[in-house]
Every structure is written in C-alpha cells, then in structure tokens.
Amino acid sequence: MGEPESGRTLTQRSECEHDEDRLDVAIRGGTVYVGSRFVETDVGIRGNRIERVGRIESAREEIDASGCFVIPGLVNVHTHTPMTLLRGLADGFPVRRWFRKEIQPVEERMTAEDVYNGARLAIAEMLLSGTTAFGEMYFEEEAILRAVAESGIRARVGYGMSNEEKTREESEAQFGQAKRFVTHVRDAFTPRVTPMITPHATYTCDDWFLKRAAEVANTLDCPIHIHLSESKEDALDTIERHGIRPVEHLDRVGFWDANAYVAHAVHLDPSEIEILAEEDVGVAHCPGANMKLRSGFCPVSELREAGVSVSLATDGPASNNSLDMLEEMKLATLLSRCRLGTVDVESRTILDMATRVGADILDVEAGRIEPGFRADIAILDGEVSSLVPVNDPVSNIVYSANREAVRTVLVGGDILVSERELVPFDEDEVYDAARKSSQRIADGRELA
Template sequence: MKQIIKNVIIINPYEEPVKGFVVLDGDKIDRVVSGEPEERADSTIDGEENWLIPGFVNTHGHAGSSLLRGAGDDMPLDTWLKTIMWPNEKRFQKNTVEAAGDLALVEMLKSGTTTFLDMYHLNMPEFAQKIADTGFKAVLGRGMIGLGSEDEKKDKLKEAENLIKNWHNQAEGRIVTAVMPHAPYTCPPDFLTKSADLAAEYGVLFHTHCAETAKETEQHIDKYGLHPVEHLHQLEIFKINVLLAHAVHLETEHIDLLKKCNVAVSHNPKSNLKLGSGIAPVVQMKQAGINVTIGTDSTASNNTLDMVEEMRMSALIHKGLHEDPASSSAADVFASATIGGAEGLNIPGTGKIAAGYKADFCLVNTKAAHLTPNLEERAVSHIVYAMKSTDIKDVWIHGKHMMHNRELLTLDEEKVLFEADKQAQKLL
C-alpha cells in the first residue's frame, strides 16, 4: 500500500528541516521529498504544515506495574520495592496485568512512543500477543530475580528462552526479545552468567538494572569486592550486546569501561529523582562516547510514561547540576530519545525519517501558543523545551496509522481506562 503524508515539516536530529512530503511503501519510508507531491497514492494525508518527527524510543519500563501509579510515593527504592512493589505484585492476577499493560500502551502511544522496552515477569506471552494484535512495537524480556531454589531459577530462564523462541522477530518484525535479569543485587553471579549465555546463544540483547542507588552499589562492593560494572565485566557479560538501566553511581573508570565494551545506558531521570537515587553522570558518559538513551521506568516510580516529559527533564537537570547551560543540547537529547534509543535496543531502521527506515513517526500540531513563533530553525528547541505530549495528534508504527487526531485506532481507550480503574479497585 502506497501512502503519502504531504505538507509537513520533517524534523530529524542533527538535520535541517525539510518542508515537503513522505512516501510510504507498506511499512517503510520510500522517499522523503521537498515540495508538493504530483503522484497518486492509495492514501494521502495533508499534514497542514505541522511537524513530522520520529517516534520516541523508550528504552526501559515495566508496563505490568502501571496500576501501582501513586501507590508508594516518597520513599527510597529499597523500601519501595519491599513494601509496595513486591507485596502488591504477589497479588496480581491475569486481569490485573492485562489491564496494566493496556493502560501502558494507551499512555505511551498518546505521548508519541513508537518503540519501547518492557521488562516484566508476569504474563509476557500474553502481552506479546496484545502487541502483535494492536500494531505496537517492542523489545520484550521476562524480568528475572535470580533468588530462590535452583528449580525456580531454571524455570525463570526457561520462561525467558520460551519467550525468545516464540516471539523473537515476530509480528512482522515489530516484536524482538531480550534476556532481562533484574539486577546484580538480586541475581547472583552464576545466574547472571547463565542469563548472558542465553542471550549469546540467541543473539539477543542483555538488559539489567545497574548501580541505580548508592546503597545497592556499596553493598555489592562489600559482598563481592567489585563495583557492579566491574563485576559484570569480570563475568564477561560485556562481550555481548548490553543495555544497562540507570547507571547512576559510576566513577570515571566505570564510564571508561562501558565505553571500551560498547555498553549502552538507559537514562531514567524522573524515576531516579523521584526515588532519590541520584543523577546519572550523563554528561561524562556522553563525553566518553557512550550511547545514552532515554527511558521512563514504570508509572509506579515515575509516575508517567511520557517521553516528552522525560526528554525535557533529561535536557534540564544536567544543566543545573553542572551549572553549565552547554552541558546538554536540545539536538543531543532529541537524538537520545529517537535514533539513539533504537541503536541502544539494537533495532536498525527506526528512530529517523529517512528512505529505507520503518515508518515510525508522529505528526505534531504546531498551532499552539507554546510552540509559537513556529520557525523551522527553532523546531528542535521547541520539541525538547516547549512541546507537550498532547501536541502529538497522529502516530504511525510500521506505516500503520495508530492514532488520528488524538483518537486511538487499534485500542478502545475508554474501555482500557475503565478496566484499569476496576482492577485497581480490586487491589485496594
């Protein structure tokens, strides 16, 4: 099917805006052209001189816990996990997790996310099926805490392997899988090694939390005599494709090691701030050449899945921390939330509006006071420092129109919100 989206301002990181149109051939972008189209297509949409931007890539989250938004505010990570997250999740039923996953999909799509990573431990095959049926795009992994009996550990690794076997590169390539042990402080070395072996066997991403809090980092050093980053390196886990979540408590030698081993990082600024975990050394990591991507974490710790908010927070906090307005730039942050995220997830062909790339993008309504003056040379600045997620009016994933004029086309938003409230009430 040939589609044309005309009369748009095409905005890519590090590139001059293009006033013109995009031609889609099935799920891919065939051409990006300046001017007005003269050819015919099966479908033509007039963008009304609005911005067409790459969809956001959210590199870390936990969709299944979305119903715990606001359930445990204002407490440190360790206390929050032990008193709010883990006790509540033990009570989750299939309907709880389904309602939470649907809610996360609605929120992410309405804020312009076209690709996301999800680490969760309950009902992941069912979530994969929902993603396949509704047109979303994701990196999925069975989140694993490597504690308990040997049989329990084997069962978790088997579930992770089955998810890979059944869902990797499925749904027209919209679903890929990864191996996701929770963290070095919840997974002993032998479990981390077995997880890495599984990732290596299938050639998939290895993703884990790392050095999120000072307490966990210090305890790991006390127990093993090594910083978590050094320990992962000693276990030879960095020989495969690795994305670390958080990486807040790093010293220069750890940053150098991540760069040497080509390890990417998912920066989750709002969650780290809300949990009092600290501020990741993003400026130093970027200066070292590390690919620092952006993730939201879960609504239980953020409390939103809004990549527009996350992008702006990422842009601003480091300026204040370093008392240097040049320590971050709008262009760099926009790239981290799009093409950089796709590279961190090892998903080629997305995060940019260009020929040969998948048609994953958003149409932004620029007719708003906070986006005025609407000058092309200020577009990236406006996207990072002024845009709101409600300005995103249309979204496409793999060429499929997923949202039009803020109305979701593959999910019943009203039903999803009703069911989420219903299941949350049951938890109470």
C-alpha cells in the first residue's frame, strides 16, 4: 500500500489488531461513478486507497451515501491559490494589462503570511466544492506548503520563477533554490504533497532560462509547468522575437525534453497541436479565466483529436473569480458548443477531464473509483434542488451541480469535509485572516 499519506498511523485507525481484514471506511448505498457510468454499489477503503467496489460486509467507519452521487475528487490542475486575496481586483481588463499593470503591483505588497492566508482560503473553497487535488504556481512557496500540509488536500506545488529584469547570476541562483525546494518537499512532506518547477511564461523567461529550467527538471526527475499562448500578444511576441510560434520555440530550446504540461494553450495553430501531441504535453484548459480576461478559446476538440491530454482548471481566483470546479465543468461544456465548426466535447468527457485526466497530468494515482487508486472522493447530495430529477446523472452533475450539493470529501481516505463542514480548518478564522490580509494589501499598508 505504500507509506501513510497523513499523520494517522494504522494503530490509530484500528480499534482491534486481530481484525486486520476489516476495511477502514465503507461508503454505502451511493450511486457511484465507476469507469464511465454510474452504478449503485458500495466503496471500501483501506488506508489511503480504494480496496473494493462492490458489496461491503463491514468497516470500522461507515458513510451513508444513500441518495447521493459518489464521484472521484475533482482535480484543478492549474491555479494560483493566494490570489484569493485579489479576487475582484482589476475587473474588465484583458490579460496582459490585467497582469502587468493591475495585479503585479499589488502582489509586490504580499508577505509570506498573506500568501498563507490566501492559500488557506483557496483550499477551503476547493475542498467545500469537491476538489481533492490541485496544481499550484506562485511565489512564497513555503507559506503555500504550510497551508497544504495543514489542510490534508493533495497538491503539486511549483517553484515559481522567471528571469525578467534579472542578471545571469540572479537567474542562475533561482535554479539552486529550485533544487533545494524540490529536495525539501520530497524529504519533509508526505506523498500527498509533491513538487514541480514552474517558469512563468515565454514572455518573462528568455531562451537560456527556459532551456536551463528543462535541464534542471530532468536532473531532478521533476515535472515542469508553464503558461503558454494565453493571449494573442503571447504568440505575436514570440513570432516577432524568434520568427516562430511559441510551441515551436519551446521545442527549439529543448523545453519539451522535460516532463511538461502547460496552462491555457489558447492561440495554437495545427502544427503546434501536432508538436504537443508528439511530445506528450498535457494541457490545462481554463475556460472561466479565458473568457473573463478575453483571452480566446482553447481548441479543446482539436487537441483531443490529436491525442493531447486536456484537463480542466480554474486558473487563479483573481482571474476567474471562482475555484469551483463544478462550475468550471459547466463552463467548459457550454464553451465547446459555442465554437462553431468544432466537435462538441461531451459532458461525460468533461467529467473525465476534471477527474481522471487531471489526476494523470499531476501524476496522482487518483481520479478513478477503482481498486488500487487513492481514495480521493467527493459525495454529492442527490436530493438538492439542482440535481432533481435524475434523467442523466452525468448531465446533472456537469450542468447543474454546485457547491451546495457537496456533502462529504475524502482525500487519501481522510474525511476533510463532513456534512458540508470543513474538518481541517476553522472556517471563520480562515475567512477573517484572509479579509485582514486583503484589506492591508489593497490599502498598501505595512504590517503592524
């Protein structure tokens, strides 16, 4: 089974040592998403993994899921959690103006404690809306790691970097810091928290830096993640500077030699899609943020038809402004129907993008309710008004489920949301701390 993911030991979980064959948790009576369909069955958990899908005789702890839908936990593969503190700022600007002129100056006032408070708020929002794992790209990474570890959520946390306005010596120093970060995460945290390297974008990292980032990622056997072609400006800048498009440029500098996945991938041409498929590069589709920032439409159908793994993400809560993956599934499905001349992306495919594909891109043994996979599970109350009646469970969940339906959430077999209440954090304290940090940042005040 592997090492425990949480602080609970087998002894703490077990009431009697002689009853070793008894499962730890049984989820009973639910309508369970198994493979690509819903079936009425039970789910049995031992340790941090699903052991059985079928009738369960007994377990130390039982969860009654009668009248509920039991689905794999949702996976948000690309976000910037501390940006909850900036939610609603600079509304209405296109992406490059939004980032450069409105957001970056405010971010410069954020302290490590602010980052921690923002990350906790984001994690609370994600857990309460059924997300069990996420991919993170930001700065003050230690503060984010602290929030992740306290919460029990699963995360791949990136070391954020760029060499914009930096000397070669300052840029090289970042790679030493990145190596220490990756080693620290692997040594100090459970397998529930894993590292990656996250150079920001092609317009904030030069050729040497991008190549070096890929080399370091390979040396560390660590994934690498980057923003790609989020706006037309991103693509045009690369063409102007290098005479080729962004995907081709990253190919030329050796970026795809690393285990890479990208965010957005909005402005692509057919040759770029072909390269992403050949290099096995995953894509994080962020429909809400792309629409809000007027970035354009990711060619999801074309990417999938070429064999590219396309997952789903919210992007940061300053550019979306929500971290609710249930909402993101609806946006992704509707958006696919607005792109004339393309093949619709079916709601069942969107559900898989938000679970199985996302887990695969983050290299997590989850995203499926099958024996052997991590017990990352969301239980949705099928009796809430938005899910009644049930003509098609997948359609209901993708188009009409919302946070009010999320009743229970498990990560690695640990219950982190119980009866719609957050277990790891005091919600009122989290919200109060985030409000104070946000107000201080907006006012430009120093810490007292």
